Amino acid sequence: MVNIRSLDPSASPLDYYGSELRRLREDSGLSQAQLGAIVFCTGSLVGQIETAHKVPTREFSERIDAALMTGGFFTRLVGLVLRSQLPPWFQEYAELEAKAAYISTYQSQMVYGLLQTEEYARAVLGVQQTDRLEKMLAGRMERQRILQREQPPVLCVVLDEAVLRREIGGRDVMRAQLEHLLSFIDAPWVQIQVLSNAVGEHPGLEGSFNLLRFEKDPDLFYCERYDSGHMTVNSSVIRERSVGYARLQAMAASPTGTAELIARVMEEQYGPGAVA
Secondary structure, X not given: OOOOOOOOOOOOHHHHXXXXXXHHHHHOOOOHHHXXXXXXXXXXXXXXXXXXXXXXXXXXXXXXXXXXXXXXXXXXXXXXXXXXXXXXXXXXXXXXXXXXXXXXXXXXXXXXXXXXXXXXXXXXXXXXOOOOHHHHHHHHHHHHHHHHOOOOOEEEEEEEHXXXXXXXXXXXXXXXXXXXXXXXXXXXOEEEEEEOXXXXXXXXXXXXXXXXXXXXXXXXXXXXXXXXXXXEOOHHHHHHHHHHHHHHHHHOOOHHHHHHHHHHHHHHHHOOOOOO
């Protein structure tokens, strides 16, 4: 039976996407099953997306645009849909992150979101987001698209060594995550450094934080608490945290030394062909 759940297009980007998909499909005289056959999916999946029960992928959106000849409408809309799946308190930061020219981050607990593999992100988000896991995961993966731009932001990352050694998702997942980090070592816009456990006290002991720099707007400091994010453009905070970050970079291993450390941890702790 066709699901004819009524949607309020103004309720969310996902609801708007679903209502427009249904409207344009019906205008084309196609059933859900017929459209599904054209875009290589089931009619049930089309119905779930039309009723906002499932989040569309970018690939699905591109195929829908081609099938319904909508001029890229759904491909443009899907980015907004996917970003809307992020926690409400995080969405403003994600929008600013996408506009930043320079991103500097210190991470003491886990790999920065822009550099997480899908399976690592799934394990991280699955700790507390079991009901919305797939939607949250889709939002995080979409967020990473800023690194695929023709001119992506400069991304400087300092990771505490504990991040490498904290087994998240199992040994196979961690090995794949460390391999993913190594894939960025020669990327011109990305610099990854690891802060060794041997360093002792350092300016990041208060926790993870991010600094965003823009071409025209003021610099931004961001940190997270349990279920909220804190942002400020206060010049005193920016100055203090910028100096602290510079010191973290100076205390961390060089990019070359970092690659060697990541490779060593990967082999010693997670081993070739490790079983999760």
